[in-house]
Amino acid sequence: xxxxxxxxxxxxxxxxxxxxxxxxxxxxxxxxxxxxxxxxxxxxxxxxxxxxxxxxxxxxxxxxxxxxxxxxxxxxxxxxxxxxxxxxxxxxxxxxxxxxxxxxxxxxxxxxxxxxxxxxxxxxxxxxxxxxxxxxxxxxxxxxxxxxxxxxxxxxxxxxxxxxxxxxxxxxxxxxxxxxxxxxxxxxxxxxxxxxxxxxxxxxxxxxxxxxxxxxxxxxxxxxxxxxxxxxxxxxxxxxxxxxxxxxxxxxxxxxxxxxxxxxxxxxxxxxxxxxxxxxxxxxxxxxxxxxxxxxxxxxxxxxxxxxxxxxxxxxxxxxxxxxxxxxxxxxxxxxxxxxxxxxxxxxxxxxx
Amino acid sequence: xxxxxxxxxxxxxxxxxxxxxxxxxxxxxxxxxxxxxxxxxxxxxxxxxxxxxxxxxxxxxxxxxxxxxxxxxxxxxxxxxxxxxxxxxxxxxxxxxxxxxxxxxxxxxxxxxxxxxxxxxxxxxxxxxxxxxxxxxxxxxxxxxxxxxxxxxxxxxxxxxxxxxxxxxxxxxxxxxxxxxxxxxxxxxxxxxxxxxxxxxxxxxxxxxxxxxxxxxxxxxxxxxxxxxxxxxxxxxxxxxxxxxxxxxxxxxxxxxxxxx
Numbered sequence: 001x002x003x004x005x006x007x008x009x010x011x012x013x014x015x016x017x018x019x020x021x022x023x024x025x026x027x028x029x030x031x032x033x034x035x036x037x038x039x040x041x042x043x044x045x046x047x048x049x050x051x052x053x054x055x056x057x058x059x060x061x062x063x064x065x066x067x068x069x070x071x072x073x074x075x076x077x078x079x080x081x082x083x084x085x086x087x088x089x090x091x092x093x094x095x096x097x098x099x100x101x102x103x104x105x106x107x108x109x110x111x112x113x114x115x116x117x118x119x120x121x122x123x124x125x126x127x128x129x130x131x132x133x134x135x136x137x138x139x140x141x142x143x144x145x146x147x148x149x150x151x152x153x154x155x156x157x158x159x160x161x162x163x164x165x166x167x168x169x170x171x172x173x174x175x176x177x178x179x180x181x182x183x184x185x186x187x188x189x190x191x192x193x194x195x196x197x198x199x200x201x202x203x204x205x206x207x208x209x210x211x212x213x214x215x216x217x218x219x220x221x222x223x224x225x226x227x228x229x230x231x232x233x234x235x236x237x238x239x240x241x242x243x244x245x246x247x248x249x250x251x252x253x254x255x256x257x258x259x260x261x262x263x264x265x266x267x268x269x270x271x272x273x274x275x276x277x278x279x280x281x282x283x284x285x286x287x288x289x290x291x292x293x294x295x296x297x298x299x300x301x302x303x304x305x306x307x308x309x310x311x312x313x314x315x316x317x318x319x320x321x322x323x324x325x326x327x328x329x330x331x332x333x334x335x336x337x338x339x340x341x342x343x344x345x346x347x348x349x350x351x352x353x
Numbered sequence: 354x355x356x357x358x359x360x361x362x363x364x365x366x367x368x369x370x371x372x373x374x375x376x377x378x379x380x381x382x383x384x385x386x387x388x389x390x391x392x393x394x395x396x397x398x399x400x401x402x403x404x405x406x407x408x409x410x411x412x413x414x415x416x417x418x419x420x421x422x423x424x425x426x427x428x429x430x431x432x433x434x435x436x437x438x439x440x441x442x443x444x445x446x447x448x449x450x451x452x453x454x455x456x457x458x459x460x461x462x463x464x465x466x467x468x469x470x471x472x473x474x475x476x477x478x479x480x481x482x483x484x485x486x487x488x489x490x491x492x493x494x495x496x497x498x499x500x501x502x503x504x505x506x507x508x509x510x511x512x513x514x515x516x517x518x519x520x521x522x523x524x525x526x527x528x529x530x531x532x533x534x535x536x537x538x539x540x541x542x543x544x545x546x547x548x549x550x551x552x553x554x555x556x557x558x559x560x561x562x563x564x565x566x567x568x569x570x571x572x573x574x575x576x577x578x579x580x581x582x583x584x585x586x587x588x589x590x591x592x593x594x595x596x597x598x599x600x601x602x603x604x605x606x607x608x609x610x611x612x613x614x
Contacts, residue, residue, distance in 0.1 A: 040599050216592065217591070219591060242591075246594040256587050
């Protein structure tokens with residue numbers, strides 16, 4: 001567990017991938033450009049001594065991922081957010097099944113999200129049910145800009161999409177994570193537009209919409225939608241690492257988010273392996289608003305707020321009992337493997353032994 | 354702002370690199386609303402008699418082709434507007450669509466012809482970004498007026514006729530013309546440029562400042578609109594930071610070359 005000035009901070013990294021971008025898996029030039037684009041982001045927002053080589057970055061595997069997340073105790077739990085991109089990658093970039101390799105081995109440490117794509121029609125609905133049967137889904141990650149044949153994307157507020165959202169509601173899959181972030185495939189910038197979250201969130205008040213990457217580069221549109229829709233949340237993947245080299249900008253963005261959404265609707269995510277929580281958690285925990293920013297926005301990014309963002313808000317959405325988890329982690333496999341017993345303290349029963 | 358008059362060209366009547374650079378300085382990265390010269394996108398300027406060649410690189414290889422297209426065509430048109438320049442060619446480097454863009458811009462094709470697969474035209478993309486730039490600039494302009502002592506109720510009722518520009522200063526008339534406040538003209542001029550581009554200057558409403566939806570602002574909504582325009586500015590400068598960091602990463606020593614399959 002991360003410790004900040006003597007206080008424990010339970011970290012749930014809400015945005016993880018176990019991806020494969022090896023050349024053997026790439027079947028479309030988009031797949032190569034996609035990983036290279038990711039690598040640009042990686043190097044741009046990673047301290048130099050922490051940067052990976054492009055080869056390491058293509059495929060790192062379950063063992064390394066486990067070590068990066070838990071080895072230094074930066075992360076306590078993680079949520080897998082699959083990205084299929086099956087037009088680009090033969091086996092997919094990181095499907096629920098690929099992510100399950102780690103999630104199934106350590107179910108106490110991971111939440112495994114599924115996905116849907118309304119362009120798959122009936123077959124897609126069946127696949128969603130199948131994923132739900134297999135993994136008991138609590139959430140789905142959606143990629144509205146994904147290419148599928150001739151289609152360059154889909155809208156969350158379309159009739160077809162609503163069928164899938166209805167299915168989610170019916171199956172008790174409460175958390176919907178649309179990726180609304182920087183444009184990667186340029187000719188369809190609109191597919192990343194956060195505008196379609198508005199109607200979906202209004203129409204499905206029983207679902208939570210966690211907008212991954214807080215709509216950047218449409219942060220203002222995102223904030224305005226979230227200000228009116230209480231079931232809209234912000235996933236900080238991509239925004240968080242700005243704290244490294246652009247702390248002032250990070251402060252401004254956090255100021256906006258806290259001003260419009262408040263401290264209960266923001267979730268930390270590293271987007272691993274885009275960035276590595278083994279250093280990112282520390283950077284975000286040490287980020288501060290300037291006095292000017294605190295005055296401008298009338299908000300605080302203090303320890304209480306950070307604890308919510310780093311874990312408590314995700315725990316709320318995913319029904320995670322943090323105190324119970326801490327007790328469980330005193331003696332689970334991950335704790336044994338990485339010697340984390342001190343992090344979770346001795347159990348009260350054995351305290352005097 | 355322009356110093357064209359001070360630098361009328363080279364001794365042989367050809368344009369100078371400085372003149373070209375000044376024209377390019379008017380071209381913005383539409384997503385950031387910042388000059389492409391200031392952003393250091395320009396790699397080289399070559400002048401060959403009445404022909405000018407401009408080479409540039411964007412922060413990312415996958416930067417939107419629509420944005421790249423806007424910058425390339427704007428650069429071409431700005432430089433070609435210089436007296437003594439008959440033809441300008443641009444060359445975008447290290448972009449996944451550099452071939453289509455360079456060919457399209459230099460052969461003067463419409464966007465749709467250069468990118469037959471594109472979903473739409475450049476115009477709506479430009480309009481969306483102009484709108485964001487308008488909001489961010491409105492925030493700066495209204496901030497300048499607040500600093501000068503105007504109240505929200507006064508700011509929302511200002512019209513174009515209440516402004517008079519003179520030598521870098523703007524006089525702003527309030528209280529039915531009973532009082533004028535003088536401020537730096539730049540934020541107001543910059544705002545007007547984008548208000549014009551987004552069609553808000555001659556749309557039948559006299560009010561200078563508007564909501565994000567383009568409507569006049571009620572005085573009780575002034576604070577809310579201020580907050581919304583603030584977030585538009587933070588969004589733009591935030592995206593600017595992202596691009597800037599990506600640009601640095603691309604230029605870093607030892608960065609593997611872009612492989613194009």
